[in-house]
Each structure stands twice: as C-alpha cells, then as structure tokens.
Amino acid sequence: MTFYDRSFDTGKRRDEFCYLDKGGWVALVGGGACAFTPFASERLRWIMSYLKILIHEVGHSVVAWSFGYPGVPTFNLQHGGGVARHGPQASWLLTAISIVFVLFVIKNFKNPTAMVLSGIGACGYILSLSTPFHKMIELYMGHGFELLLATVFIYRAASNWAVHHGLERFLYGFAGFYLIYENIVFVWLLLFDKGYRQVYFDGIAPGLLNDFYRIWVEHLKTASFDHLATFHGVLTILCPVFAIGLHYLMRRNSATF
Numbered sequence: 001m002t003f004y005d006r007s008f009d010t011g012k013r014r015d016e017f018c019y020l021d022k023g024g025w026v027a028l029v030g031g032g033a034c035a036f037t038p039f040a041s042e043r044l045r046w047i048m049s050y051l052k053i054l055i056h057e058v059g060h061s062v063v064a065w066s067f068g069y070p071g072v073p074t075f076n077l078q079h080g081g082g083v084a085r086h087g088p089q090a091s092w093l094l095t096a097i098s099i100v101f102v103l104f105v106i107k108n109f110k111n112p113t114a115m116v117l118s119g120i121g122a123c124g125y126i127l128s129l130s131t132p133f134h135k136m137i138e139l140y141m142g143h144g145f146e147l148l149l150a151t152v153f154i155y156r157a158a159s160n161w162a163v164h165h166g167l168e169r170f171l172y173g174f175a176g177f178y179l180i181y182e183n184i185v186f187v188w189l190l191l192f193d194k195g196y197r198q199v200y201f202d203g204i205a206p207g208l209l210n211d212f213y214r215i216w217v218e219h220l221k222t223a224s225f226d227h228l229a230t231f232h233g234v235l236t237i238l239c240p241v242f243a244i245g246l247h248y249l250m251r252r253n254s255a256t257f
C-alpha cells in the first residue's frame with residue numbers, strides 16, 4: 001500500500017496548487033459544504049454529536065493512560081454528553097511506559113534525529129508528570145483531541161492517504177469539517193453568549209464541571225477565561241491550514257525523490 005495516490009502526477013506540473021487532485025477538491029469542498037447540514041437539523045446534529053462525544057472522551061482517556069491513570073471513556077446517559085472515568089495513578093502503568101520508551105531508545109540509538117526528539121519528549125513528559133501541568137493537558141485534550149482528529153481527517157481527505165475507496169475521502173472531509181464547525185460554534189457561544197457561558201460554568205451536574213471551566217479555575221486562575229476560549233478558537237481555525245499544509249509538504253518532499 002502506498003501512502004499517496006500518484007495517479008495525477010503524470011504529465012502535470014509539480015507546482016500544481018497544493019498538489020490536490022480532483023478527488024481531493026471534491027472531498028474538501030464537498031465534505032466541508034455538507035458538514036453544515038447537521039446544523040440545519042436538530043435530529044441529525046444530535047446523532048452526529050455522539051461522534052464528537054466519543055472522540056472527546058477518548059482524548060481524555062488516551063492522555064490519562066499516557067500519564068499513568070488507567071480508565072475508560074463512557075457516555076453520560078443520565079445527564080448527556082460523556083465522562084472519561086479513570087482511577088488513581090498506577091505505578092505498573094508508568095513502569096510499562098518507561099520500558100517501552102527504553103526499548104524504543106535501544107532500537108533507534110543510532111538515529112540522531114530520533115534520539116534528539118526522544119530526549120526532548122522525555123524531558124517534557126517528566127516535567128509535565130511531576131507538575132499539575134499533566135492534569136491541565138488531560139482536561140484540554142477532550143476538545144484538543146477533536147481538533148487533532150479533525151486535522152487527521154482533513155489530511156486524509158486531501159492526500160488520499162490509506163484510503164481504500166473514493167467515498168472515504170468525502171466522509172473524512174465531512175467528519176473533519178463537522179468537528180471544526182462544532183468547535184467554532186462552541187467558542188463563539190462561550191465568548192459572546194452570556195447565558196450559554198453561565199450554563200457552561202454551572203457544569204453538567206453537581207460535581208461534574210466542564211473542562212475549560214476547570215482549566216481556568218484550577219490551573220490558569222488569574223488568566224482571563226476569554227483568553228483560553230480565544231486560544232482554542234485560533235487553533236480550531238488553523239486546523240485545516242495545518243492539514244493541507246502538511247499534505248503540501250509531504251507531496252513536495254515525495255516529488256523530489
């Protein structure tokens with residue numbers, strides 16, 4: 001299996017705009033346009049919301065596991081939405097992560113780039129693990145994981161990477177832009193709808209506070225909540241740029257070999 005579809009490389013200039021083929025344009029433009037349809041139907045948006053909830057809670061859980069907190073993502077059937085439940089930090093899980101890292105270093109110790117990146121990653125990981133910063137990362141990576149998956153989906157729609165059927169590209173474009181639009185609406189309401197913000201601050205239920213409110217109260221403290229929402233909004237808008245830019249760079253590098 002190849003990572004890229006080279007069917008449009010023959011006879012075409014290498015400087016074609018963003019190296020997007022016809023299927024890429026259809027997936028991005030068509031998928032992006034159709035991603036507005038859930039917002040015109042309350043029932044369809046409710047159905048699509050479960051994709052967003054699942055991705056959101058998986059994001060929390062993946063980060064929790066990476067810092068030694070085993071748990072599972074769940075739907076909150078009583079109050080709506082979802083909850084990522086995890087237990088206390090487990091020494092066995094941290095030991096397993098350390099062993100995997102050591103094995104990776106042993107396997108790649110002759111690769112200078114891998115060693116430099118591993119060293120930087122290890123320092124960042126240890127610093128985060130030894131401070132409350134890893135808790136803030138876990139809280140953010142609910143919405144953050146939505147953006148990460150949206151970027152991956154849009155990249156796959158643009159690049160045709162690991163796609164087995166043309167319809168998949170369109171669906172990736174649809175899902176990626178749907179997640180982008182949901183987060184844009186979320187940030188807009190937090191910034192400009194006082195009623196929505198107050199409901200968000202009140203939490204899902206007693207004892208179940210929302211992620212950004214917890215980040216603000218427990219970690220940022222003196223910073224403005226608007227700054228946190230704006231930061232997330234900027235990242236959201238940049239996701240398609242990151243995805244298409246990555247596709248452009250990968251195609252450009254591939255064309256030089």
